[in-house]
Amino acid sequence: MNQTEFTRLLAEKGVECGANQLQQFETYYQLLVEWNEKMNLTGITEREAVYEKHFFDSISLAFFVPMNRQSNLADIGSGAGFPSVPLKICFPHLSVTIVDSLSKRISFLKELVRSLELENVECIHGRAEDVARVPDYRDKFDLVTARAVARLSVLNEFCLPFVRPGGLFAAMKGADPDDEIDDAQKSLRELKGRLREVHRLQLPIELSDRHVVIIDKTDKTPSKYPRKAGTPLKQPL
Template structure:
């Protein structure tokens, strides 16, 4: 089922409220088709608990697109979405910024299969999936410190995701971490971890998700020196024993 006219209007109003650009009519069609593809695949594979149209528009599409508030996603940058799940935030961002070179990294094979099918059905170019764990993939020379941007939503605490993501980012690049209102409580240890991994928290962008009112915080972390080769540690360790 594609998105109704009401849901398309809700999407446009919400993006307008946040000061974000409106998708072209072709992009709107693709975002609508994404809902269809996700719902269909969700009957076979457990991809998301958010299946109602309004929830999809606000919590998946609009929330993903708030990464644009950083004004750091431009041109043909190489971007990696770590622990993308059903493709959030990477897929909606790729749809509205088609020039981005997008890599979707996900540990669960069934989700990767869905992401491949969806990317193909949407006719997206310069997008690929990577099946595996960040702890292992980030040690592959062809993936290490080569991405201009990394994105991450709902994969762990800030210290954990910093260890999983910063090794992918080139020096001079940025990691965007999507968090909820309580993030400040994590920031003491997280700041130390970020520094140990070669990064620096440079900005926290605060926003409210239109229609829902939930507060979100987008952490902008700059990569300023190389990540020591021992990071990330073995699979599971960054989550079980966060740095600091």
């Protein structure tokens, strides 16, 4: 996927990408490859694959969630900045908070934010379970995302505590998530989440399947959640 295809395919979905934004994506690509030689950020480094499998895939969330109605976004376990940084480039009004447990990745993300001259982006080094206990981040975000981080029963405990009542959690998945959704029923009840819908799409060139699971936050997070760091992965709800 070259930049011309990238721009055209996004425009077909109602997402506009101007010259400045395309330059930001190109800088993002260059930094990703440069830093990837020093640390493991991604196994995908070929330009056209990065544009499709990382940039386009990240922005695909905007096909199903009206970004203009969201004022702030939290990205949990963001890795190399997906999906939050591509979304921020396309929707500059978003205030973005990125949480990742690896300090090296946070160093990359801070350099990326500086190089792209992005405003209102905060990069936090910490475990989701710990950061979600901080009052400034708990029950605060219109939209929370996670892309291919863990099974939904675990993700709900990582992510729903960040969502404000009435807000949305969007889990971005590859394979069909039906089994994960069945397994996640208890975690949804406990963490005040309610499944709204599941969207399916295919990447436009590679044609691999993607799924976006949209969950409504119905009430404030109960005080006992999230449990201490490490517990959700070892003992999913």
